[in-house]
Amino acid sequence: MQSIVPFQEPVTKSIAYMKDSCRRLGLTDEETNAICDPQEVRLFKLPCNVLGQTVIFPGILCLHNNARGPYKGGIRLDANVDIYETVELARVMTLKTAVSDIEFGGGKTGIRVDWPRLFTMYDKKSDDWGFMRVVARSIVERYAQVYGDLFSKHIYVPAPDMGTGPGEMAIIYNQTQDPASVTGKAEGVAGWLPGRKEATGLGVAWVTKLYVEEVMEQDLSQLTVAIQGFGNVGSHVAKYMYEMGAKIVGISDIYGGLYDAEGIRVDELLEHVAKKGTVVGFEADSISNSQLLSLPVDILIPAAAGHVIGVDEAKDVQAELIVEAANVPITLDGMEVLNSRSVPVIPDIIANSGGVVASMEEYSRSLTALLRTKEDVFSVVRHKLENSLKGALAVAEKQNIDLCRAGVELAVQRVYQSMKSRHQI
Secondary structure (H helix, E strand, C coil): CCCCCCCCCCCCHHHHHHHHHHHHCCCCHHHHHHHHCCCEEEEEEEEEEECCEEEEEEEEEEEEECCCCCEEEEEEEECCCCHHHHHHHHHHHHHHHHHCCCCCCEEEEEEECCHHHHHHHCCCCCCCHHHHHHHHHHHHHHHHHHHHHHHHCCCEEEEECCCCCHHHHHHHHHHHCCHHHCCCCCCCCCCCCCCHHHHHHHHHHHHHHHHHHHCCCCCHHHCEEEEECCCHHHHHHHHHHHHCCCEEEEEEECCEEEECCCCCCHHHHHHHHHHHCCCCCCCCEEECHHHHHCCCCCEEEECCCCCCECHHHHHHCCCCEEECCCCCCECHHHHHHHHHCCCCEECHHHHCCHHHHHHHHHHHHHHHCCCCCHHHHHHHHHHHHHHHHHHHHHHHHHHCCCHHHHHHHHHHHHHHHHHHHCCCC
16 A cells, blocks of 8 residues: 655755665565655645734644654754654654653644844844744744644644744743753743753763774774854864863864864853854854864864765765754765765764653653753663663664664664554554
8 A cells, every 4th residue: 555645845954864765674664654654744834923013934743653652842943944854853752752652642732933034124233133033933832723723732842943942842831831841941940841942952962972993993082072052052072072181172163163172161162152142253163164074183063054064075074973853854865975985973863862762751751740950851861861872773783774774774674563552553
């Protein structure tokens, strides 16, 4: 039986790897399609009141798979949102929650926000963060009004993503009055979780340290690191890796980058960014984001946007290890080049899963009102990521495949078993 989907989706890394896994597992075409394809995709338009004017924002809600638990995924506000990206990110979340062995599925919301048009319409500067927050909160407030029932029934549990944060999640709570209806909530909001904000970056740093020590058999303090992206994830990756003793020689954000062969003082850089809003201007050599990807370092950590390492970038990579802190930072073609060059990659579904692991803790805490400390949360994140990495390494060795394919295979096995148990296939 052919799968029915509302569009012809391009072949992405997650689709290709999932179908490879399904073939190795001996699944039928029907079973493969049931696992790979989204269970539901909704296209919508949100008419929002922004400073007294009505602006219509188009969006996509992808509910990919709920075999292992409620659909889980962030709300993204960005000019480049499209149906393909949103479905891909929902599918990646299905894999991420499964390989982490937590009781969530995969979902995603993408809402297209044409920021240049809005800045012109309201005569605002492009760095007017206050205006951007007003827009984001107007959108999320309307979105929560439309889909609040979906959240309240715990069918789909949203969280922050690009363009949204804890403040926007508090707006969803205001609508639902249910602390378990959303994760990533602001401090002090019912059901909020200490350590949730830091969890993704901590997890990336921790799993990198584990891989370096157990697979590469080296000491992290002897290695150099470059990090692309200095938002919530990248800044915490830098902080924790710096505290672990790594020499971080390259860092960038959307405005530009830094390079210092002697090592960047991350503690001082964090103070600089808190004052200036960017890494630019810190005492170090200036580099571009593209230059950062080809620095001669031991470890490269793309922690910004997706699809930044394609074929050309993969050919120029000099790192001995890549850790995917962002979602899908390497394209399918880029991965093929890296594999041909034997450059190992710790996949996003393992490396950056600390956030969704912490979200599971926040969700559970919201249901039980059981208090968690930051160290409790960090301990769970470390434990879950260590198990994910070791599980994927075991599959990689047994199947003689790379770690990215192994992580997907471990996830597919778990999703398939849950779908069978629930008679979904």
